[in-house]
Amino acid sequence: MTDSEARPRLREPRQRVSPRARLMWATSAGLEAVVLVAVLAVVGPITDWLPIPGWLVALVGVLAAAYVVVMPLWRYRVHRWEVTDTAVYTQTGWWVRERRIAPMSRIQTVDHAEGAIARLFGLATVTVTTASAAGALEIVGLDRGRALELVDQLAVQADTVPGDAT
Amino acid sequence: MTDPETAPETPEAGGIPVAAEDVAWRRLDPRMLLIYPVRELVRFLPALLAIFIAGTAAGRTDWWHGLGIAIPVALGLLRYFTTYYRITAARVELRRGLVNRHLLSTPLDRVRTVDVTASLTHRLLGLTTVRIGTGTASTDDEDHLDLDGLPVEHARRLRAELLRLGDAGSEAAPTDRVVVRFDPAWVRFAPLTTTGLVLAGGALGVAAQTLNAVGGFDDLDAEGIVNGATGWSIWLAVPIGLVLLAILVSALAITGYVVTNWGFTxxxxxxxxxxxxxxRRGLLTTRETTVDDERVSGVSIADPLALRAARGARVSAIVTGLDRGRSASSLLAPPCPRPVVDRVAAEVLGTVAPVQTPLTGHGPRARGRRYTRASGPVLVALAVVVGAVAAGVLDTWWLVTLLALPAALLLAHDRAAALGHALVDRHLVARSxxxxxxxxxxxxxxxxxxxxRASWFQRRAGLTTLVATTAGGRQAVTxxxxxxxxxxxxxxxxxPELLGQFLVSPETSAPSPAAPGL
Structure with missing residues (x-):
């Protein structure tokens, strides 16, 4: 545990999410940005209800636009997943990156969810939960067909491992 | 056990297996007829007081004022007559409610913990409440399998049977090994916990609300207090006030400690x-928790700064399958001397190494992050304050806040010293x-x-936060x-088998294009 040379490295999961996920993230971030800027503009310069200067609203708009462009691209480079015979491995996030590994024997439920925006792009989210509240693995932005396949596969695989998963 | 419910044809819990439909539904102990109405009355007390005060103010006492007492009593009686339970060969079932029927049913093999609690009134009547823990994530009280009102002996036997402790109850008692027993000298640790502050806050809140309810704030002679105090120097009044506050908070903390932990075994x-x-613990309300060995997967030794300064600590078990939000029932030792805590922890783990092994530090970059994270926000805030003082917006005495910087650095020093981990005797150990x-x-x-998990800053420093998730305690060890x-x-x-498949040795691995700044 203390020898420092030639230590193995944890590689990234092999599979990437659907390229359309970038559009999905951009769309939801864009909607949030538009709402935020609109609210600021209305309560600020337009109605003079709060003392928010116009340049501040413009600044927030520019930052939000940068977020809408950068975040989905960055996120797409990070988000990856992999399912082996004995484990599920995911990598998510962008600024904060998180890798999660769960043994197949500890999987409790496999959820398939399609949000409104995700459905627009034919995407779905697969969530794998374990008995720990800190241990859910989420694969966002999978192609819907691929997601359904994965849910079936996981359900079969998790079933074949004995134990009560705690 | 002479209740009419224990008629011969009713099988005792865990007795000869009987098909579910053959087991009769049983009522709780009839002595609960005394407890339920009183409890309902207490619940209705604010409304009753309002009715009473309104009635007296109007100078009349109408017959319907009696309803105010009759309704709660009737509700209490109804509760007794509509609550049934039964324990079959395979399941525990609880049925209650007249209008809103509620049936709780759980398989016996899902029972993970059994808590036996007795409030003061229960104890006077020789009764207990048995809570059957199934590891539910639900926080709704209605969803808990509480058998409120069983005779003590019956509860003990039920617990032993539910947890399959074999010949439990009176027979097993001599083989019990006492690991730790409450020592009144431990009370000295009570003022060093936050319990006192929490209790004091609560007491102040209640007092203020009561005062407000009776219109006390209007009568409060604020000017009189200020004028009366003008004779005092602020240098005298503030320390005296603080000392009085400290005494009050300590007294509350000691009271709380004694009430919850008296007789801890x-x-x-x-x-x-x-x-x-x-x-087992509790001065007035006694609480008994039983946890299966298999369910204990670790311990968490907490030694917050104040407790550590007095060489004290407390320890709780990481119990898988315990209902969320009930971590208190997994306390293995209340605030007490560190050697006692270490001994209990080692006993529970079955090995002494995870408790005593010196931990491997996390290196200079991890320690450095403690300093930047502690002092960064403080520096920003202080820059604003200094700027404001220089611009004449704030008074000069605001510069006292500069003391926050050494405080933050001391905190960072202590946090840096805490970092450590180890893997010994098949136990992951982490401290922070x-x-x-x-x-x-x-x-x-x-x-x-x-x-x-690693933020961009952590990745730049080559650090990561490793989290081992678990089904008990705080759900993870970080x-x-x-x-x-x-x-x-x-x-x-x-x-090794789990991680091995995702590892690559450094020579063979090409730098991944998607992992900048790993």
């Missing part, structure tokens, strides 16, 4: 590995924190997944800011 029943831990320092030891068999290589090696050593 931790015993182990049965054989070394396949028995159960049995906890200062004001809330914790040393957690989790058996590898209790780990149900690994998370490696190894804060450990060098990436060490984190991977640690998880790999703990679970």
């Amino acid at each position: 931790l015993t182990h029943t049965g054989p070394r590995r396949h028995g159960a831990w049995h906890l 924190g200062s004001l809330d320092r914790r040393r957690e030891a989790l058996a590898v068999r209790g780990v149900i997944g690994w998370n490696l 190894v804060l800011d450990v060098p990436v290589d060490t984190a991977v090696a640690l998880a790999h050593d703990a679970m």
